[in-house]
Amino acid sequence: MTDRSNTFKVDYFQFLGVDGNLVQGVKVPPLAKDLDRLKELYKLMVKTRVFDKKAVALQRTGKLGTYASSLGHEAAHVAIGSAMKKEDCFAPMYREYGAQFCRGVEMSDVLLYWGGDERGNDFKNAPHDFAWCVPIATQCLHAAGAALAFKLRKEPRVAVSVVGDGGSSKGDFLEAINAASAYELPLVLIIMNNQWAISVPRSSQNHAATLAQKGIAGGLTSIQVDGNDLIACLWAMEEAVEAARAGKGAVVIEMITYRLSDHTTADDATRYRPDDEVKAAWEREPLIRLRRYLTQAGAWDDAKEDAWTAEATQEVQAAVDHYLDQVENHPQPVTAMFDYLFKEPPHDLIEQRAYAEQYPEDGGHH
Amino acid sequence: MTDRSNTFKVDYFQFLGVDGNLVQGVKVPPLAKDLDRLKELYKLMVKTRVFDKKAVALQRTGKLGTYASSLGHEAAHVAIGSAMKKEDCFAPMYREYGAQFCRGVEMSDVLLYWGGDERGNDFKNAPHDFAWCVPIATQCLHAAGAALAFKLRKEPRVAVSVVGDGGSSKGDFLEAINAASAYELPLVLIIMNNQWAISVPRSSQNHAATLAQKGIAGGLTSIQVDGNDLIACLWAMEEAVEAARAGKGAVVIEMITYRLSDHTTADDATRYRPDDEVKAAWEREPLIRLRRYLTQAGAWDDAKEDAWTAEATQEVQAAVDHYLDQVENHPQPVTAMFDYLFKEPPHDLIEQRAYAEQYPEDGGHH
Amino acid sequence: MAEITLIEGVTLALARAMEEDSSVVVLGEDVGVNGGVFRATAGLQQRFGNERVLDTPLAEVMIAGMSVGMAAQGMKPVAEAQFCGFSMPMIDHIMCHAGRMRNRTRGRLSCPMVLRFPSGGGIHAPEHHSESPEALFAHMPGIRVVIPSSPARAYGLLLAAIRDPDPVIFMEPKRIYRWQKEEVVDDGEELPLDVCYTLRDGSDITLVSWGAMIKETLAAADELASRGIQAEVIDVATISPLDMDTIIESVGRTGRCVIIQEAPKHCGVASEIAAGLADAGLYSLLAPVKRVCGYDTVMPLYRSEMKYMPSVRRILDAIDAVLEVS
Amino acid sequence: MAEITLIEGVTLALARAMEEDSSVVVLGEDVGVNGGVFRATAGLQQRFGNERVLDTPLAEVMIAGMSVGMAAQGMKPVAEAQFCGFSMPMIDHIMCHAGRMRNRTRGRLSCPMVLRFPSGGGIHAPEHHSESPEALFAHMPGIRVVIPSSPARAYGLLLAAIRDPDPVIFMEPKRIYRWQKEEVVDDGEELPLDVCYTLRDGSDITLVSWGAMIKETLAAADELASRGIQAEVIDVATISPLDMDTIIESVGRTGRCVIIQEAPKHCGVASEIAAGLADAGLYSLLAPVKRVCGYDTVMPLYRSEMKYMPSVRRILDAIDAVLEVS
């Protein structure tokens, strides 16, 4: 049987080449000329990377638990956060720090969370955003629910969620696409295709040409972008968010990037991943090309880079200090695990809380 | 943002018109000329309908539990069963009797099952087929598992499953598409789009143009057929089954038909469905057009119809008699609920079985 | 003031809650035009419109996951699983998100959702329509589990469940949806979500049950009364949190306890109650605590289902065994 | 003969089972080249090829559902959920299909699958990696639930689980994956799936536990011994079916029982054991049956997780309370 179901085309967008030049022969969006904005986002990408490196170091020295690095995803992440309005709602997976920093999540929140302290999820400056979500792809349905709430309340707000190449195989994500179609939700679903789901390569998730085409199941606009190209990611995100806000329905964006780090600090990617693949991926990484672009445009230089790196390093250190002070000098009491489960704790929990208070220090060691 | 992801085309196949003539200007498959085969399948469609009517009547008179009618689906169902080889494996939902009769499931099995007796699932003549599956869409993953088993064992066997328009929204079905793609499974997934999921119309499941395009998520061949056209259904099924058997991968077929009955005997479709829609659907129903085609071809006539209806009615009555004899004169003992749970029942179950034997008749009434 | 059935009590509470709080939204399969396969949501879409009563695509994970998302963003979704068996795909979102949202975010986000579904057997329904999975939900932290057994309790408990700021699983014993009618005043009065209901006072033995088994339990108590034995009958009603105090106090007076549960015995709620007695109630116990339960096998198809569920005779035999001990 | 850890016992049993039966197939996320995130399947793909050890797409419903399908068609899938928290989406297929296949078809089809996953807390893992959901699975008819607590029991019980003709949930207490080494002979000898293991004899009190809490339970017993009190320690090991006879027999001798469980208390397996004692063991009980459990709250993130789990001190305090009663 021959059919024409595979004659569709998922468009792929790239504007900024690996060499830092705009891609020839492609209509580049106006934001490519907004150097001030690009510079600010570049700075955030750099800070995110500085932060990331520090977090990994903290884990290595026993000061942080398992940590999921965002190395290599900075352009994609920052674009997501930057395209959203404050009143929009973000439902992250677990490594989109760049996006979250745009939203007001603090570096010390990230450290507290991976440092095993629930206070990391109390985003003071991003009060509506969902917490980090470990059960893969479930966040996509939470975002769909948020989008439905906005739609029912006639609020001009958009929900945005991210899932991995691995997570895009999961029913939760696929049902979210269907829901987005059924309710015409103001929702943007991003597939962060970083080529690996821990040790499982993209090619093992399925044999379709793209992951974006999963959106076709719901008749959604579905595109791919170079996830290492800030301009492409930002353009796609802004188009998608505004289309969703305007009631034109949900959009699926596959951002094609690469996980330059181990999956988490608990992983050792050399067990399953060829060195030369990683090496090649470094050639395409997002920071350097944007730096070249900005430098060529006269908006950046080595001195600025050094100054900013120093500043970012200080900011990161302040976050680390705050984190360590919190967990070391102001740890959560044993009662904290009872105080937020219900608004009004039931009697049996109150009894257990009183009992637990007798063992405030028990089991500090593993 | 404009994209081209919605430029694909899901092909739609119809060969036999509502008037019983072959559709003009379309290349009709050779099987349209195999009158002997079509006649046998027509007879099975008639028998299925006679059976169905009887089953509903039994329910109305309190002799059968809730029953899901197959009225209007006969062409699609019979085509599915007929295209499969004995050694293939069928994972049904709950109303594909026509398919199951081809596979060797007996009419009395159907009655026993809906009559509340597990013996209805002991398909003596279809020993590998899955039982009726009430948790919607879960059967699609069982079929995927069966297909993987066949592939791993290098057996030239195909697994076939059916899901409804409603069920096609469920993650189980969508994950089955993904699995079919990932493992290149010998699997055929049929979406039986009968326009309604109980009271929820097709249009509420999502707003995509077709349901078949869900297969595109996995890059599978994905088509639509007129589900009231036996020739189209049979052709598509045979193509799909043989493609799958030949290792060319899984196929998704959306069969477009109409549920002419209530959802089940526990439902009252007049509460939510306009009469004229049902009336219009009767114009397209599958039996009459095939009868016209066969009659015009000289392979069928009124006398044959009457004779066969009488014969089928007798056969159905024999099945009913067998069913009633089983449940009335040879009911399952209370111990049956313990005897098939495990191959070797654990000690606590043996104790409970002994206890239950003291209450063999308890609770016969509801 | 009309006499209504348990399921009408459900409908009444839903309407009241929707009336008083515009953030309450009902969603599920067939809850709209069709008014639910049992008519629990009958008339609601007509009255409140299809932005308050939403028919969903057929996808239980989606229903649960979107309810979590809506609840976290200020709505009060009242989701329906069409039957008990179809709540299983929802467990992931209930356990891993609904019950954790507030705790996870140190109170920043919460999850004031209700998941309702008809449960239990005895209505000749097909496979997967007759289970009693309350023990699964009762083991999950952060989740309340409620099962009413009368029209008034259906009304008062569902109102409380919807108003509660945290997630509640509300299981409706479908076998007694239309068993008894009683007068229910639609006054918006809710019932507490953490107390047992003593349906009948007695000093000789305590019978503890919930949901549809209350019917057989009361019948057994009637039979005992005709023999001059006074059974106290407690309807647990709120499975989680469980009001053990009321049960222990009662057993403190009667010294004997039989627990009646429709669900399989192993690791069921009856076991939790018996365990509570083996701890805080031990010194009152004059006889072993007996549990009369569904068997540890699959709920059979309908022709055998009543053989599976505790009968009045099975309950009485267990009571006799407990009373025999002196 | 090498001394091996519990997780090496798992790997050894997997290899043995794959060796002896070509229908055994291992599947899950990262079980192939990576050998599992804990290395439980290390080396298996190299040895048996990628048609016997399959990395799956990231989809737990799929893993469970396809395992059911494969098992019904004559394979013996040994599926892995990467962590306990990710077994939740699998519950639907486990409860509604795996546990019902044989019964539903009156023995025509069956479901000889194993679902393995690391469970419990204490290794500084992220959210959803540290739960102990055995009570949920133990309430499901047609499902066996097994938790080993030593290398030899991991080997013998997993072999038995894979060979068993019915579905088995095999939970691996990850905190003690590498706690103790012992000699395990790879002789293909399986252990029975329905008996408790008495790890230590004693006449003063019976301590019942399973999984990683065996570690604290044995430590408590050591401490008691130093005080001249002899505790009998029972490792339940097979949660379902539960070998109550061994426990009742022990309590018949000691008259006292404390049950130690990492999972939340409400409707947990400890409650089932206490309920069994409140029934068939009542006359032996000299003191209330105490359960020392995880709290009925969400397992905290790692910095507080040890505060959540029963400590030796909490166990000893409960034991002291039980011993005080005369």
Ligand SMILES: Cc1ncc(C[n+]2csc(CCOP(=O)(O)OP(=O)(O)O)c2C)c(N)n1
């Ligand atoms: C439901 C679920 N299953 C398994 C896991 C364990 N796990 C954590 S991350 C991961 C891989 C995710 O890969 P992908 O979706 O591609 O995201 P990435 O980590 O590459 O960003 C797995 C299997 C999980 N967290 N949740």
Ligand SMILES: Cc1ncc(C[n+]2csc(CCOP(=O)(O)OP(=O)(O)O)c2C)c(N)n1
């Ligand atoms: C998981 C699950 N949810 C809900 C139901 C209840 N239910 C039974 S049939 C049905 C509608 C199915 O519609 P569709 O998939 O279109 O199949 P059809 O009945 O039209 O053939 C529903 C909601 C179920 N059986 N399983």
Ligand SMILES: [Mg+2]
């Ligand atoms: Mg990835």
Ligand SMILES: [Mg+2]
């Ligand atoms: Mg339908």
